[in-house]
Amino acid sequence: MRVKVRAHDYEITTERLLLRPMTVADMDAVWKWVSDERVARYMVYPTYTDKEKLREWLSSIEKFNGEYNFGYVRLSDNELIGSGSIGPSSTKEGFWGFGYNFRYDCWKLGYATEAAKAMIDFAKREFGITHFCSSHVEPNLASGHVMEKCGLHFVGYGECEKLDGTCKSRSMEYEGIL
Numbered sequence: 001m002r003v004k005v006r007a008h009d010y011e012i013t014t015e016r017l018l019l020r021p022m023t024v025a026d027m028d029a030v031w032k033w034v035s036d037e038r039v040a041r042y043m044v045y046p047t048y049t050d051k052e053k054l055r056e057w058l059s060s061i062e063k064f065n066g067e068y069n070f071g072y073v074r075l076s077d078n079e080l081i082g083s084g085s086i087g088p089s090s091t092k093e094g095f096w097g098f099g100y101n102f103r104y105d106c107w108k109l110g111y112a113t114e115a116a117k118a119m120i121d122f123a124k125r126e127f128g129i130t131h132f133c134s135s136h137v138e139p140n141l142a143s144g145h146v147m148e149k150c151g152l153h154f155v156g157y158g159e160c161e162k163l164d165g166t167c168k169s170r171s172m173e174y175e176g177i178l
C-alpha cells in the first residue's frame, strides 16, 4: 500500500515495515546505526561521531532533494530500524539507484530485501521506472545478495569512495530491468 503524505513524501506499508519520510525527530533512533562502525563502514557516509552533523543531514532531507528517502519502521514494535533511498542515478543515465542500511541487531532477518523491493515497486508504480542499479563495496556480499534477491544482476566492477573522499576501493555494480 502506498500513500502520498505531502508533495514529495510517501508512505509504503509492507508485511513487516512502514517506509516513511524521516525528520530530525528521528535523530536518536538513526544515531544507533550511523554511529556504529559495523554499519557505516560499507556506507558512503563516514561513521557519525557528532550528533549535530546528523541533525543537519536529517534536516536536509526534510526538503525534497531529488531522491526519495525513507525511514524503515518495524510494525511489530514501531521502532525505526533502518533507512534508505531511491532516485535517479547520478552515474547511469535512465536508471534509478537505491541503497539501505539497518541497525546491526536487525540484520539477517530479510528486512533489507523487503524494504528494497518496496522501494523498487514504488518507483515502478508511481513513476514508471523500469531500469534499476545499485552497488556495494566489494566485501559487502550481503548487500549484493539483497540486490540479487530484488532481481538485479552483477554487471562489473567499479570504484567507490566515501563522501569525504576517503576509503577509495573497488565496488561491485548491479543492474536490473524490472
Ligand SMILES: CC(C)(COP(=O)(O)OP(=O)(O)OC[C@H]1O[C@@H](n2cnc3c(N)ncnc32)[C@H](O)[C@@H]1OP(=O)(O)O)[C@@H](O)C(=O)NCCC(=O)NCCS
Pocket (backbone or CB within 6 Å): 038, 039, 040, 042, 043, 099, 100, 101, 102, 103, 106, 107, 108, 109, 110, 111, 112, 113, 114, 135, 136, 137, 140, 141, 142, 143, 145, 146
Ligand atoms: C547489507 C544490509 C542492508 C543487509 O540487510 P539484511 O536485512 O541483513 O538483508 P537481508 O536479510 O534482506 O538479506 C541478506 C542476505 O545476504 C545474506 N548474507 C548475510 N551476510 C552475508 C555474507 N557475509 N555473505 C554473503 N551473504 C550474506 C543473508 O543470508 C541474506 O540472504 P538469504 O535471505 O538468502 O539468507 C545490512 O547488513 C546492513 O545494514 N549493512 C550495513 C550497511 C550496508 O552495507 N548497506 C548497503 C550498502 S551497499
